Amino acid sequence: xxxxxxVLNDSSFIIHPGFYIIGFQxxxxxxxxxxxxxxIYVVTLLFNSLVIYIIxxxxxxxxxxFLAVANLAVIDVILSTSIIPGMIKIFLFKNNFVPFNxxxxxxxxxxxxxxxxxxxxxxxxxxxxxxxxxxxRQNSINTLRxxxxxxGLTSCFALGIIAFPVGIMTRLSFCSxxxxxxxxxxxxxxxxxxxxxxxLQWSVGSSLSVLILAGPFTFIFLSYVSILVTVFRMKSLDxxxxxxxxxxxxxxxxxxxxxPLITIFTVGFYLRLIDPDQxxxxxxxxxxxxxxxxxxxxxxxxxxxxxRALILIRKNKSDSDQxxxxx
Numbered sequence: 001x002x003x004x005x006x007v008l009n010d011s012s013f014i015i016h017p018g019f020y021i022i023g024f025q026x027x028x029x030x031x032x033x034x035x036x037x038x039x040i041y042v043v044t045l046l047f048n049s050l051v052i053y054i055i056x057x058x059x060x061x062x063x064x065x066f067l068a069v070a071n072l073a074v075i076d077v078i079l080s081t082s083i084i085p086g087m088i089k090i091f092l093f094k095n096n097f098v099p100f101n102x103x104x105x106x107x108x109x110x111x112x113x114x115x116x117x118x119x120x121x122x123x124x125x126x127x128x129x130x131x132x133x134x135x136x137r138q139n140s141i142n143t144l145r146x147x148x149x150x151x152g153l154t155s156c157f158a159l160g161i162i163a164f165p166v167g168i169m170t171r172l173s174f175c176s177x178x179x180x181x182x183x184x185x186x187x188x189x190x191x192x193x194x195x196x197x198x199x200l201q202w203s204v205g206s207s208l209s210v211l212i213l214a215g216p217f218t219f220i221f222l223s224y225v226s227i228l229v230t231v232f233r234m235k236s237l238d239x240x241x242x243x244x245x246x247x248x249x250x251x252x253x254x255x256x257x258x259x260p261l262i263t264i265f266t267v268g269f270y271l272r273l274i275d276p277d278q279x280x281x282x283x284x285x286x287x288x289x290x291x292x293x294x295x296x297x298x299x300x301x302x303x304x305x306x307x308r309a310l311i312l313i314r315k316n317k318s319d320s321d322q323x324x325x326x327x
Contacts, residue, residue: 045080
């Protein structure tokens, strides 16, 4: 394999033309798994696109709550698109080479929108917190303008903060192996290939993983502590049940997203007790399943979106029947 030598600050850096993604090679029937992921990707695109269209086309849904829901749907589409098509190309069509610059672009997009997914779930927890704990002041506190600012600020923060760890990856010299044992250009498997000191990359990666996962998760946990305190102060049992029922879908999404990732990063990244093959499989599922589950569990179970989705389906069916009768 040939490589390109560059000089930076009088230090020689060796940069290969690209990397080879070699995860999943030991799994039997791996083609079936990637057919399953292709199905997951199609469902993710269809349902999230439906949610985005319904919210965008109905003025009555232009509220803080549904802005947060639409934000999550957009993130889900981009996050899935950043990894699943590439995985299918690599492992089904046996084209596992990723050019050097494209590798870091994929790494940036994946981690930036994975961070945004974490923040989006925290934003939905904030919406529930205001709605249940401050019902009389909800419309003055949680306005469309304030929600737009929160979404905008978290987006800028996530896109900006991920640029630093990805940027310092370009300071590494890859002079030996360029085989990345993962399903995409994953941060830790790539920096561990470097033949010069990667202490900075390890420190930044471990610190940001705590910030990105533990930060929003802690906020969500404290939000639900406040919600439970408020709910148990309610005198009516019916009011308690109704308040808690509005949180069920969100809690499912939090569990589906955070529990697998926190487990994988704790056991795999820090303790290194998980088998590398199992880490790749578990992390791929933890990355691909939540964007598919989110619109089904949360958005389409929301009464307003569900009603408009049924109206849209019936309208399309009626137009199709009229078209058939005409011709």
